[in-house]
Amino acid sequence: MPGLRAPSDYKQEPPRHPALAINSKEPFNAEPHRSALVSSYVTPVEFFYKRNHGPIPIVDDVNKYSVSFTGLIDNQKELYMKDIWNLPKYTVTATLQCAGNRRTAMSKSQKVRGVGWDISAIGNAVWSGAKLADVLELIGIPKYSNVTSRGGKHVEFVSIDKCKEENGGPYKASIPLSQATNPEADVLLAYEMNGETLNRDHGYPLRVIVPGVIGARSVKWLDSINIIANECQGFFMQKDYKMFPPSVNWDNINWSSRRPQMDFPVQCAICSLEDVNMVKPGKITIKGYAVSGGGRGIERVDVSVDGGKTWVEASRSQKSGMLYISDDESSDKWAWVLFETEADISQATEIIAKAVDIAGNVQPENVEVIWNLRGILNTSWHRVHVRVGHSNL
Template sequence: MPGLTAPSDYNQDPPRHPQLLVNSKEPFNAEPHRTALVSSYITPVEFFYKRNHGPVPIVDDIDNYNVFISGLIENPKGLYMKDIRKLPKYNVTATLQCAGNRRTAMSKTKMVKGVGWDISAIGNAVWAGAKLADALELVGIPKCSHVTPSGGKHVEFVSIDKCKEENGGPYKASIPLCQATNPEADVLLAYEMNGETLERDHGYPLRVIVPGVIGARSVKWLDSINIIAKECQGFFMQKDYKMFPPSVNWDNIDWSTRRPQMDFPIQCAIGSLEDVNKLVEPGKVTIKGYAVSGGGRGIERVDVSIDGGKTWFEASKSQKASTTPYISDDENSDKWAWVLFEAEADISRRTEIVAKAVDIAGNVQPENVEFIWNVRGILNTSWHRVHIEIVR
């Protein structure tokens, strides 16, 4: 498209922070160390996980860059950045999480296919841009629409990048029209992240942010928007990012039997401790981590155990830098964002520390990964466990 090109190799990829843990070089996929991740409510851009499926696109003429909206509508229209910036600007604090977060731990039960993420394929940022609902009004789609007069029920986002899974074609995904046109869903055409212009790894010049939904639907390097009758038929909607039962393997998988994953489930993880930790002597241990649930569901509590799950106590929770206590359904809370939790415990012997979260709908993390193991290794939301050893 004018102004935005997709390289065929990785020679022009941007530089990255040297402390990132690289899980794949080409395409580049990396996450921060877990201790860096939980050190701040807003994840610094350089430590926000990088999830790519091909070489990072390049903007060569920002003035000519535009996103064309077409499909089952009467008035197709191309929007330039100046048009998008004229729309009301919104700031939305939202956590993005790769569906494969914590996949490495799932592989320990039984091997799965996919990038081997630890617990940091997740981040919380302040995204800024125009609401998609406002942009769609420019092409004649009213707010809170469920269908267009021509039968459009879904909004498809098409990137400019080149993915091997699409045989060199672009990445694409879709969301229902009723979500796209609902201002309360806070779906953004974002051009800023944490108060700065988007960086190339995170979708410059324009990306979609779909809060509360797996990161795979927040398409980067936006090329076009299509109003379609059925959900996107691309690879990443139809043959990836679907949740199968443990009985399904690569010999009997039938992708058509499952819907594309959208909202992510309740999730929490401990970030202040490694999988195995050695203490020189017994004493106090600080337990910090994150907890988040999809669909805008707040976190009701985070439970911590220092005896492998036999007994539990509640951790404190916080958002922002405020001293005001976090309340899960308060209007001043960031409904799309994680909470950070913290607890202290006296450790006197070798043990297992466990964390699990509960959201305002009463959803709780499953105890064991075996119960939710799936062939693609997505949505590992089992109790997060770390081990403590006393070295005398």
């Protein structure tokens, strides 16, 4: 593609923050320390998790870069960045979460395959760009469309990014046309993150943001957008990121029996404490994040400091100085909340957090009941252990 190319090696990777925990160097997959996530409501770009499948694409000339629109539409079209920039600019605060977030904890129950993420394959950012509904209208697809005149029902996003899982082909994913053409779904073709031009790691010059859905569908480094009759048949839609029951293993798996995962379930994690902590007796502060997919707000976060015998409700917040109400227009419905509570600790204990969303969905108590061979969607109660010591720490 003019202006944008995918290198064949890792010699021209962008610089990254040295504090990131690297889970894979080539391709680069890394997450921040968990404490960084609760330092601010909006995650700084340098501490936003990096999820890649190959070398980072390079933009040679942003003015020559374009996205081609093909498939079941009346007229094939090519849009340049100036065409995208000329559309109304929208800003959406949305949390992206890798479906494999907290995979490491799931693997302790039974071995799984995938990048070994701790609890920080998640971040909350302010994304700016054109609404996909406006872009599709520009190429002749009206808002709130379920099907095009030629039978298109899905919108496929194809990256310039090449990956081994596609046998050297491009990364791709799709969402239903009804979601893509609905302005209230807030799907963006984003060119800014936290008020700045996207950096290379996060999709420069143009990426998709699909709020409330697992990060795998928010395709970076867009090459083309195709209107298709059925779901994308790419590897990451058909042979990955599907939720299987604990009874399924690599010998009896039937990929076609499950739908591609879209919305992520209700999730929370404690970020102010490690998995095992030594503290002085007295008050400690417990902080973390909670989020649910599909735009469902967080109704409450329950915290236990005695291994689940008793619970207290933590405070929830989003924007500084504003009261968070889970289903109010003033709240960012696609974004996480940060929770906080204090506890008096006098002896060794297990601290647990669990969240409930506005639909009444709650996290499962144990990881074993949701274990799956790919280690995705570990939304079990988050647990950390505290030991009490009297020496200087």
